[in-house]
Amino acid sequence: RELNSGYNLITDSLTAITFSVNLPFNPFPKPITTFTSQMNGSIDPYTKDYTYTLTNTSSIEANFFSFKLNHSYTKGGIYQIWFNGKVEPTRHWSLVYSARYDWESKNLVDYSIGLNRDLHCWTAAFSFNQLGDAWRYDFKVYIKDIPEVSIGKDLLGYILE
Secondary structure, eight states: OEEEOOEETTTTEEOOEEEEEEEOOOOSOTTEEEEEEEEEEEEOTTTOOEEEEEEEEEEEEOSSEEEEEEEEEETTTEEEEEEEEEEOSSSSEEEEEEEEEETTTTEEEEEEEEEEEEETTEEEEEEEEEETTEEEEEEEEEESSOTTSEEEHHHHHHHHO
């Protein structure tokens, strides 16, 4: 639980009152590892206008996969659902997926899919992302201990042209 506000001496005014309440309650046994609720918001001390967001998070984890589901409601009717997951079919491969769904527009707002391969000291990563009508893909091979040292689709594009 958190409640904050402040006073601005220069403008002789109070700042908005912000609040946050977290309920990290998980009555479930494994594999359900997270079950939480959160409320955040603010109140204008002069106009009494307020905003808030309610968010619930649930996640399941097992040896070779994980799945997380978040959904939130914001004052004004914005209701969105986020979900992401990871599957590791073998010790060296992993597939990750994430998406955000807007309940009002009944559309996926954005999503991404990634495929990773452990190459001992290196990692190969492919990803596809879409946000609205814009999409992109990336491919990169990098050193695990120094991820800044990598070769990606940009450099490969110059070599293959």
